[in-house]
Amino acid sequence: MKEYINGDNGKVSIDESVVxxxxxxxxxDCFGIVGMGIVSVKDGxxxxxxxxxxxxxxxxxxxxxxxxxxxxxxxxxxxxxxxAVTDNLMQSVKYKVEDFTSFKVSQINVFVxxxxxxx
Numbered sequence: 001m002k003e004y005i006n007g008d009n010g011k012v013s014i015d016e017s018v019v020x021x022x023x024x025x026x027x028x029d030c031f032g033i034v035g036m037g038i039v040s041v042k043d044g045x046x047x048x049x050x051x052x053x054x055x056x057x058x059x060x061x062x063x064x065x066x067x068x069x070x071x072x073x074x075x076x077x078x079x080x081x082x083x084a085v086t087d088n089l090m091q092s093v094k095y096k097v098e099d100f101t102s103f104k105v106s107q108i109n110v111f112v113x114x115x116x117x118x119x
Contacts (some may be wrong), residue, residue: 014101016062020055023070026096027058032085037075037113067106068097075114086110 027033036057059071070093076085090108097105 014103016060017055019060019068019070019097019101020058022097022100023060023072023093024055024058026093027072027074027089030085030089030092032077032080033089034075034077034116034118037073062103063106065106067104068101069107069109070097070105071109071111073111073113075116076112078115078117082112086112 024036027036038057057073059073061069063069072089072093074086074089076082089110093108094105097103
């Protein structure tokens, strides 16, 4: 589903995949986030996604009010506070997506899919 912004000269359409890309790239810039993760349905193993596939670890939908709901599937670094990392993540993603799209983010759900030891 796409949402529209009414401008002075017409409408601007924003697809969920664009919002997912912004959210995923913002997530990767957050301290303590090693990558985006996705659970393989076939074998149940979490796969860490490369930077060019970050939107696959993000689910975006527009709710009935036209607000954005985001789900982030992340891999965190071992030894960091998951609460601190996810609080920062939610705040950063909300700010960037709202600034980028002009739509309100009503909800961000974070799923920690794996923990990785950093070298």
